[in-house]
Amino acid sequence: MKKMRVVHSLIACMTILFCSVGLNPTVSEAQRVTHDPVIFVHGLGGNSTNFYFIKTYLKQQGWADNELYAIELVDKTGNSITNAKQLATYVDDVLKKTGKKKVDIIGHSAGGINALTYILNTGGSKVSDVVTLGSPNRVITTKAPVGTDPNRKILYTSIYSTTDYITPYRLSILDGAKNIQISGVDHLGLVASKKVNELIKAGLNGGGLNTNK
Numbered sequence: 222m223k224k225m226r227v228v229h230s231l232i233a234c235m236t237i238l239f240c241s242v243g244l245n246p247t248v249s250e251a252q253r254v255t256h257d258p259v260i261f262v263h264g265l266g267g268n269s270t271n272f273y274f275i276k277t278y279l280k281q282q283g284w285a286d287n288e289l290y291a292i293e294l295v296d297k298t299g300n301s302i303t304n305a306k307q308l309a310t311y312v313d314d315v316l317k318k319t320g321k322k323k324v325d326i327i328g329h330s331a332g333g334i335n336a337l338t339y340i341l342n343t344g345g346s347k348v349s350d351v352v353t354l355g356s357p358n359r360v361i362t363t364k365a366p367v368g369t370d371p372n373r374k375i376l377y378t379s380i381y382s383t384t385d386y387i388t389p390y391r392l393s394i395l396d397g398a399k400n401i402q403i404s405g406v407d408h409l410g411l412v413a414s415k416k417v418n419e420l421i422k423a424g425l426n427g428g429g430l431n432t433n434k
Contacts, residue, residue, distance in 0.1 A: 256284055257325045257349050258315050259425065261291040262308060264330025264356075265299035271329060271412050278418040279425075290315050299331040301361065305338035312339070312347055323349040325425050329412050330355050330388060333379075337361045344369035352378045352424040354411040355385050357392040365398040365431050376429030380420050382406045397433035399424070 259279065261272040269291035276289050292311045296303040312324055326348060328336040333356020340348055341361070345368035358379060368375040377398035381390040387408035394400050406414050 254283055256288050256425070257323050258288050258290055258319045258321055259284065259325045259327060260308075260312065260315060261289075262304075262326060262328040262332030262335050263291070263294065264328075264332045266297055267329065267332070269293040272327070274413045275327065275418060275421060278415075279422070282422055287319065294335070301331070301334050301338040304331075304335040305342055308335055308339045309343055316347060323347055325350040325352075327352045327421060327425075328354065328356055330357075330408065332356065333358055333393075334361045337366065340366050340368065340375065345375050346370050348375050349373070350376050350378075350425050350427065350429050352380065352421050352429070353393065353395075354380050354417065354421075355382065355388045355390075355393060355408050357388050358395050359392045363396050364433050365395045367431055367433050374431040374433075376424075376427060376431050378420065378424030378429040380411065380417055380424075382408075382411065385411070397431050399428070399430035 261269065263269060263271045272291050279289060280286065292308060294304050294307060315324055316322065324347060326336045333353030336351060337358060338361055345366055348368060356379070365377040366375060377395055378401065379393050379395050379398050380401045380403065381393035383390055383402060383404045384406060385408045390402065401420055403416060406417065411417055
């Protein structure tokens with residue numbers, strides 16, 4: 222009898238536990254933390270699939286599919302003027318689709334200077350955070366553009382590697398931005414590195430910098 226009472230008690234406790242777990246409300250879509258839509262901009266000769274590993278990582282960190290967009294640039298020659306015009310249209314389309322007011326941009330290689338050209342040409346009022354990966358930023362500007370929003374500067378994170386043999390890392394440095402130098406990652410590896418992914422996440426979460434006026 223004593224053993225039976227113990228068994229019954231255990232069953233009762235387990236039943237209460239399972240019921241309490243079942244009663245816990247799940248996180249609804251409305252309760253989920255939302256982010257500004259992220260637009261990935263590929264570089265010279267690249268394409269929108271270059272960011273597969275970064276997109277997968279961000280989804281694991283809470284970004285939704287409808288918050289991640291990769292532009293397929295028509296001009297593969299790296300013409301930043303042409304690409305910036307296409308990016309401007311793409312940004313507007315993403316904002317209209319998502320109902321958001323601003324986007325974040327991740328630019329790899331020439332994708333970074335395409336993003337900078339877009340910001341310089343339009344004023345950057347629709348951009349919140351920018352992360353560049355092995356981008357020759359100083360070809361376009363030496364200073365991180367602040368944008369035209371009086372309430373918030375555009376925040377920049379420039380990630381570059383001393384073992385990038387495509388883009389000289391000194392060209393990636395943006396005055397006023399958060400410049401992060403790493404090593405052991407080559408040019409293409411910047412879009413497939415766990416170390417870089419963590420730095421990207423921080424940059425998209427407001428971890429960038431802009432000390433310019």
